[in-house]
Amino acid sequence: MLTAHTIKVLQSLDKKKFRQKYNLFLVEGNKIICELFNSKVKIKEIFSTDPQKLDRPDLHVTHISENELKKISMLQHPKDSVAVCYIEPQEDWKDREIQLVLDGIQDPGNLGTIIRLADWFGIEQIICSEDTVDVYNPKVIMATMGSFTRVNVVYTDLTEYLSGTENINIGTDMEGENIYSFKKPEKLNLILGNEGNGMRPETEKLIHKNVMVPRFGKSQSTESLNVSMAAGIILGQLFSERK
Amino acid sequence: MLTAHTIKVLQSLDKKKFRQKYNLFLVEGNKIICELFNSKVKIKEIFSTDPQKLDRPDLHVTHISENELKKISMLQHPKDSVAVCYIEPQEDWKDREIQLVLDGIQDPGNLGTIIRLADWFGIEQIICSEDTVDVYNPKVIMATMGSFTRVNVVYTDLTEYLSGTENINIGTDMEGENIYSFKKPEKLNLILGNEGNGMRPETEKLIHKNVMVPRFGKSQSTESLNVSMAAGIILGQLFSERK
The missing domain is CATH 3.40.1280.10 (SPOUT methyltransferase, trefoil knot domain)
Incomplete structure (x- = not known):
């Protein structure tokens, strides 16, 4: 179950102002979410209409309905899952070739x-x-x-x-x-x-x-x-x- | 002035079925419409919120309001003009290099x-x-x-x-x-x-x-x-x- 508050916060992540406020951003669809597992992106939580497909017992995956997914997805045709990820502060960087x-x-x-x-x-x-x-x-x-x-x-x-x-x-x-x-x-x-x-x-x-x-x-x-x-x-x- | 019938026909051109029925398609925005003038595309008529900008007395340009433009445009942010053009039957063609x-x-x-x-x-x-x-x-x-x-x-x-x-x-x-x-x-x-x-x-x-x-x-x-x-x-x- 998604609370009204969570829905409101997730929807607000469409805007840069709120992404910066919460230090969060969204990644949609199992295909891209699976790429996060092999990256340094830190996942806060995942909302999925089919949590078994993700098969990651170590992650906090919440089972949601198709209807709830529609509410939090930024896509016209929502996919299966939405991952809420942390925005890390920009690290020191140096030139590459x-x-x-x-x-x-x-x-x-x-x-x-x-x-x-x-x-x-x-x-x-x-x-x-x-x-x-x-x-x-x-x-x-x-x-x-x-x-x-x-x-x-x-x-x-x-x-x-x-x-x-x-x-x-x-x-x-x-x-x-x-x-x-x-x-x-x-x-x-x-x-x-x-x-x-x-x-x-x-x-x-x-x-x-x-x-x-x-x-x-x-x-x-x-x-x-x-x-x-x-x-x-x-x-x-x-x-x-x-x- | 746009009649309700014209609006309905133009809106229907979003779908292939109706483009084929009427043999018409739409081109939006003066920038692209001006390219039509130097092409073999045949223009039926143009609806524009600012006909003077097009400056083509030989063409049938109808002055419409911003509101009317919104009704016939397929764009989220409608531009200045919509040209209604004829779909020509596919000609015989031969291979190019x-x-x-x-x-x-x-x-x-x-x-x-x-x-x-x-x-x-x-x-x-x-x-x-x-x-x-x-x-x-x-x-x-x-x-x-x-x-x-x-x-x-x-x-x-x-x-x-x-x-x-x-x-x-x-x-x-x-x-x-x-x-x-x-x-x-x-x-x-x-x-x-x-x-x-x-x-x-x-x-x-x-x-x-x-x-x-x-x-x-x-x-x-x-x-x-x-x-x-x-x-x-x-x-x-x-x-x-x-x-």
């Missing part, structure tokens, strides 16, 4: 896709401007398909960070160097800007090099590739040297 | 992203199994950002088509050839399967070669890249020879 840097990414689906992409290429850390969408947003968590457990996502003052890093800061710009002939530096930050406005002028000033994915189509449209797709194609190319 | 072939793609956002990607790389034709999501679905149209005007999307019996084509049929499979060493054939079909189930067994039988994007991350998760992202990375690599 290849990182993504996000300057004001707003769409939760984009951030989730970018985290999943980072995980695929073994990129262990993503550095975000403070106004980038929150990694604990339920839509971001869903879109990562569990990858958020393997990629360290940190939030910081980008201008300060980019001024001090020893990595080469690489931006994307149609006037930049063709990604197919670009020589990958040993240590790099690939910087991705906001969906509509691109990078902030302050960020642009701290770019060392720009790269671009050539357009082969005849379209004269100004619409470029979606930010996560552009990142995917660029990473695909940067990693081609490791084949 | 590089094509995408979709076997049961269900998510409108994925199809839209794939069309946009094709447009970027100058791929002029996408061949879909008959159960692939409808290109005229409003969510597909939105996700293409106008690219649907430049890419020919055809629906056909895939087994029959793949058996008869002279293009090399290339599938994706983690057991396939590494995309970084794969030698691109002159004429090819890149086949992308359903989001959850991949390609149908009947389709798999007609594959000539498989390619894969190597995973550099340590994750043991079975979750692969999203189908459109995988397509983007593969195309990025196939086109590297044209740099």
Whole structure:
């Protein structure tokens, strides 16, 4: 049984303000929840319509009805279980050899896709401007398909960070160097800007090099590739040297 | 003024059944509607909260209120205008040198992203199994950002088509050839399967070669890249020879 109070608290976790207040976030669906078991994410409790499926006697799993699940799920079509997890304070971090840097990414689906992409290429850390969408947003968590457990996502003052890093800061710009002939530096930050406005002028000033994915189509449209797709194609190319 | 009948007809265009009944589909937002002017898409009429912005005296533009727009828009946050366009019967088509072939793609956002990607790389034709999501679905149209005007999307019996084509049929499979060493054939079909189930067994039988994007991350998760992202990375690599 879920108390009215618990339902209210869990529902409030849709908003960053309340995630920060309670230091909690939600993970939905057994498939992603099972990935938590092999990660450092700490689970407070799990609510499930079918606790036996999870088969974790060491965890506090509460049996709930389909109706209760609907009340606490953030999804249009709720899955089987909802895990309530602790948000850990951001740890001290240091530069890795290849990182993504996000300057004001707003769409939760984009951030989730970018985290999943980072995980695929073994990129262990993503550095975000403070106004980038929150990694604990339920839509971001869903879109990562569990990858958020393997990629360290940190939030910081980008201008300060980019001024001090020893990595080469690489931006994307149609006037930049063709990604197919670009020589990958040993240590790099690939910087991705906001969906509509691109990078902030302050960020642009701290770019060392720009790269671009050539357009082969005849379209004269100004619409470029979606930010996560552009990142995917660029990473695909940067990693081609490791084949 | 919009009549109740018109509102009902336009709202019904959310469903494939009614799009086929009326031979009509909707395009929303001036940005994409302006792309129609340079395409072969035939516009029946436009409803706009600000007709002057469109500045096309040759077109039948009806001035509507914000409230009326809300009624006919398929979007959560309606834009400025809605164009009602004619669905043309599928023309005779023949193979192009590089094509995408979709076997049961269900998510409108994925199809839209794939069309946009094709447009970027100058791929002029996408061949879909008959159960692939409808290109005229409003969510597909939105996700293409106008690219649907430049890419020919055809629906056909895939087994029959793949058996008869002279293009090399290339599938994706983690057991396939590494995309970084794969030698691109002159004429090819890149086949992308359903989001959850991949390609149908009947389709798999007609594959000539498989390619894969190597995973550099340590994750043991079975979750692969999203189908459109995988397509983007593969195309990025196939086109590297044209740099």
